[in-house]
Amino acid sequence: MQLFRAYITITLVLCTLPWQATAMNPAEARRTMVARDIRGRGIHDLKVLAAMTSVPRHRFVPQAMQRRAYGDHPLPIGDGQTISQPYIVALMTTKLNLTGDEKVLEIGTGSGYQAAVLAHIVKTVYTIEIRANLHRKATRTLQTLKYTNIHTRHADGYFGWPQAGPFDCIMITAAVDHIPPPLKSQLKEGGRMILPQGNPFSYQNLVLVTKKSGDYFVEQIAGVLFVPMTGEALK
Amino acid sequence: MLLPAVFSVSLASLAYEVLLTRTFAVSQWNHLAFMVISIALFGFAASGTFLGLLDHRRPGWVRHWPEPAMVRRLVILFSLVTLISFCGLNRLPLDYFRLPVDPAQALYLLAAYLLLALPFFFTGLLTSIAYTTQTRRTGRVYCVSMTGSAIGALVPGILLPVFSTGTLVVMYALLPLCVCAGPPLNRPCRLQGYFVRGCGLVCLAAIGMVLVNTAAPLLRVRPSDYKYMSQILRFPHARLTAGSHHLTGRIDRLESPSLRFAPGLSLTYEGPLPQQTAVFKDADAFLMLYDTRTDWPQSFARHTLPHAAYVLVGAPQTALIIQNGGGTAVVNALAAGIAAPTIVEPNPQWAAILQDHYGIPVTTANPRAYLNRSAATFDVIQIESWGGSIPGATALEQSTLLTTNALSLYLSRLKPDGILLMARKTLLPPADSLRLWATAYESLQNHGAAEPARHLVMIRNWDTFALIVSRQPLRLSKRFTQFVRRHNFDWVHTATPTGQPANHFNRFKAPYYHQAVTQLNKAYAQGHTERFFSDYNLDVRPQSDDRPFPGRHMKWTKIRAMYHAMGSRLYAVMLSGEIIVAVVFGEAVVIAALLLLVPMMAGRHARQHMPWRSLVFFLAVGAGFILVELYFIKQFTQVFIEPAISFAVVLAGILAFSGLGGLLSQYCPRAALPRPTFGAAGVLLLIPVTRFWWHPWLLSLAFPMQVAGALALIAVPGMLMGFPFALGMRFAAQTSFQRVYAWAANGCASVLSAVAAAQISLAWGLNAIMIGAVTCYIGAGILAAVAGRPTAARP
Structure with a gap:
């Protein structure tokens, strides 16, 4: 009986450890995440590292998922959508080569986490979400966290935000089989656009588009894999 | 009892x-x-x-x-x-x-x-x-x-x-x-x-x-969340408007403002896309129907990779569309001024829907059986085959529409200056693109072409490639090279110098596609094809009807190299x-x-x-x-x-x-x-x-x-x-x-x-x-x- 009790106690303690580690000290969890999953995987852009260290990722995920917020994997946020894994957020942000003065358009607000990371680096972020529920939640979170340089909008991101354009950079967070023509016209000369290529549940590349003198140059950044996250996980 | x-x-x-x-x-x-x-x-x-x-x-x-x-x-x-x-x-x-x-x-x-x-x-x-x-x-x-x-x-x-x-x-x-x-x-x-x-x-x-x-x-069968139809249904205002079950598949008609299928679309195109309706088979393979009441479809279709075939022919009068899902081939033909292309669709449900939508007669038949029975020749033959929505999902499938026997049949139904066109998604490392190129090369050899490489052109954009095959050695018109340049497409293979470097607009870390096709071409020219096919990390050997074009390209002997090439993740190999x-x-x-x-x-x-x-x-x-x-x-x-x-x-x-x-x-x-x-x-x-x-x-x-x-x-x-x-x-x-x-x-x-x-x-x-x-x-x-x-x- 004593052995059984000891087993139960140890199990309970072990089960609560990860929760305590993140809930009690999210800042430390963030620093660990940045060191291990971002810098450790070859991303050295100081602005990106600083932004990732500052943004409280756990505030952008559902309550039940908070203890897993700083793992290097995507998490479901409702409406069949996910918050991208930290490495992908960092990689996409780094590849935009941001200096700090940009006006950035993000297509697919989702949880608002990517917009928050961008807001730490650039001047203004415009972000569009097609799903009303996600738009509401993300806007509330961003307002609570006092991000004043982020503008959110509930609309179809395919058509961009012509009134706010042109943009220095555009980030599309959903995979598409073609780059939406309306977005290209909202990209400044010399502007950069980044998006994932391929099915969101399988092998993917990142694609960086640069506009120069009316021509478009596409750089394909191979070898990005998104962990599958759907089915039951998305409910 | x-x-x-x-x-x-x-x-x-x-x-x-x-x-x-x-x-x-x-x-x-x-x-x-x-x-x-x-x-x-x-x-x-x-x-x-x-x-x-x-x-x-x-x-x-x-x-x-x-x-x-x-x-x-x-x-x-x-x-x-x-x-x-x-x-x-x-x-x-x-x-x-x-x-x-x-x-x-x-x-x-x-x-x-x-x-x-x-x-x-x-x-x-x-x-x-x-x-x-x-x-x-x-x-x-x-x-x-x-x-x-x-x-x-x-x-x-x-x-x-x-x-x-x-x-x-x-x-x-x-x-x-x-x-x-x-x-x-x-x-x-x-x-x-x-x-x-x-x-x-x-x-x-x-x-x-x-x-x-x-x-x-x-008892209700719910489509997998990974399937394309499930993904579209998650968008607002997406709705299923009709559905039926058949032995050949479950057919669903889906309407959504978020349907935007335009593979091979040029980056320089800044116009709108037409309204689209999707007809899904088993919730993933789809046939996209474009609203042709405006002139949008034609203008967008003129800016896609497959349109290259029509530009190369000059003034095409006839086209054969071998429909196998997708749906852009029909608007490509319409945009090129062919009012009534010949369409062959093996799936009877899709064929009926296609005919009803465009008002063009659609033949329900095995395309090869149709060509065997018909003596007609065409300016353009386009095989529409985009593959599954997830790489590897069709790995157990084998297609008889892309074998050396099939391509030989298509070539025999081309007019002397006719063009055969196949467009698919680009994948790294190049796999089906190489196998298609080799299949076309060997089919041309069977037709007696002295220099098959001169009959072939391959171009690509950032996510799609198009293979162009002709019965005659291809002479690239200025209009064609300008089409490629103006739309920011890249050359993968051409026997004629174009003055535009490979990997120019759509850049991989190295010109992987161009290099692979060039090496394969060289192997054919020097008679070292066996060495090329055995050394290459993937199975890209052309296939006859005995081993129909398989969806898989993996080689057991190269599995370690592939594992590393795909990010050292077990998931990719799975x-x-x-x-x-x-x-x-x-x-x-x-x-x-x-x-x-x-x-x-x-x-x-x-x-x-x-x-x-x-x-x-x-x-x-x-x-x-x-x-x-x-x-x-x-x-x-x-x-x-x-x-x-x-x-x-x-x-x-x-x-x-x-x-x-x-x-x-x-x-x-x-x-x-x-x-x-x-x-x-x-x-x-x-x-x-x-x-x-x-x-x-x-x-x-x-x-x-x-x-x-x-x-x-x-x-x-x-x-x-x-x-x-x-x-x-x-x-x-x-x-x-x-x-x-x-x-x-x-x-x-x-x-x-x-x-x-x-x-x-x-x-x-x-x-x-x-x-x-x-x-x-x-x-x-x-x-x-x-x-x-x-x-x-x-x-």
Whole structure:
């Protein structure tokens, strides 16, 4: 009986450890995440590292998922959508080569986490979400966290935000089989656009588009894999 | 009562198997369907193992189990577990793609195996009991079982347009209960028997209706969340406007403002896209219909890669669209000013929808059969084939529209300056692009082209490539080179210098596509193609009809290199269908070994052992039968295009004819056993040898005649294949244990050979499957010839 009790106690303690580690000290969890999953995987852009260290990722995920917020994997946020894994957020942000003065358009607000990371680096972020529920939640979170340089909008991101354009950079967070023509016209000369290529549940590349003198140059950044996250996980 | 029970459960279980393939086609991917159904079929073999163990403990089972009360119980259990199995499967949170990252999925997979194996277990139990207890009538048992199965293979296809999959499962699950619905008809008062039976049937129908209505959510087949249709449905304002079920697939019509399919669209195009409607087949393959009421479709289509073919021809008058999903090819032709392109679509539902939408006649036919019958020539032939929505999802599929034989046919139907065009998605490392290029090269060689590379052009944008093939050496007009430049497309291959570097607008880290095609071209020029194909990390060798263009490109010898090339993630490798086939084969070997070893090891008496010759005989006959089935299914898929039609025709035909063979075997003495076995081997050997004759003949026929021709072709081998097992059960198995063990061995061999056939077909081609089958039958014939003296069978 004593052995059984000891087993139960140890199990309970072990089960609560990860929760305590993140809930009690999210800042430390963030620093660990940045060191291990971002810098450790070859991303050295100081602005990106600083932004990732500052943004409280756990505030952008559902309550039940908070203890897993700083793992290097995507998490479901409702409406069949996910918050991208930290490495992908960092990689996409780094590849935009941001200096700090940009006006950035993000297509697919989702949880608002990517917009928050961008807001730490650039001047203004415009972000569009097609799903009303996600738009509401993300806007509330961003307002609570006092991000004043982020503008959110509930609309179809395919058509961009012509009134706010042109943009220095555009980030599309959903995979598409073609780059939406309306977005290209909202990209400044010399502007950069980044998006994932391929099915969101399988092998993917990142694609960086640069506009120069009316021509478009596409750089394909191979070898990005998104962990599958759907089915039951998305409910 | 036993034989009617065997007939009805055989019918119901085969119908259930057909319905399962339909269910999995929608709710999962072909890998998982293959994996789960293959393993579930071990239920048949497990019944033999179970009875073998029972024979050790209670030898008296042979007297009690065939009694009507026990048969009734088994039939009721069959019905019950079939319903539980289907509903359980629909509720199981099995997510194949999360297998490598979520350990719980392994448990769900195991649960799926067990759930699905149960109905087959009870079917096997009843059949095995019949073989073991009716030892002098094994031919009849065989005939009854096979005829039931043949009808079971055929009927779902006819009923699917009328009833949903779930309703049909309920119907088939309850069908065998008719056997138990009343007292036997040979009772003194037949009228009373009919009355009670009639009441029983009415009750069954009522139970069925109540089940269908109350358990509707459990019976509804939900498409996989990974499928393209599921993804689109998550967007606001997306709605399904129509749907229907067919043997060839579930068709759904979806309308959404978020549908925007424009593969190969130039980055320089800044205009709008037209309104689109998607027609999905099994929730993933789709046909996109464009709203042509405005001039949008034409303007967007003029900015896509496939439009290059029309620019190169100059002023095209005629075009042939070989439609295979997608949907941009039609608007490409319309945008080029061809008002009425010739459209051939093999799927009848898609063909009707296409014709209705654009008001252009659409021919429903196998495109190659159509071209064989028609003498028309075209300025442009476009093959629309974009592949599955997830790389690797179509790895087990093989296309006969992209073989050297097919391309040779297309080339022969081009006008002298005509262009053949194929466009697909770019993948890294280059795979299908290289194989297509090589296929076109070799087809041109067959046509007598002195320098095939001069007849080929490949261009690409950031996610799509287009291969252009001409019967004449290509001279690139200024208009064409400007088209490529203006739309920011890149050259992958051209024999004419263009002044634009490769990898200019759409940059990989290195010009991977250009380098690979250049090396392949050089290999052809220098005669080193063998070295190129064996050194390249992926299988990109061009293929003939014997090994139709496989969706897989993996090489076992290069798997480590591929693993690293794809980010050192197990998940990426799991996308390869071939890996799944190997995993399933490994699982199947372990399960088969367990099912065969356990009863042998548990046996204490000599009568509870199986002579090795008999064991190998039954293994060979089981393996041979399935290999022949799969050979014909794959061969006739080249005729019918739709695998589901081929599956139904072959299964119904072979099972019915072999059932007839089984019945005739009833009149054969023991000495006759080797003759039909060798006869089957001889006739089967003639099938691939005479393919050059019967394949074009079948292609030249109209659909009903194609079915009749296919059945005529399988009639004789099918009938001969019915003899060995039925005769073997009568003469080669002597005791009740040996008969149930033979049943288990036959079941194990069937599953193992079915899994092996998938690998053989992908790796070595279809003829290798038939060679395997012939070898099995010759081996079985030799064993039958040298086996012991004739002895009277005893239960």
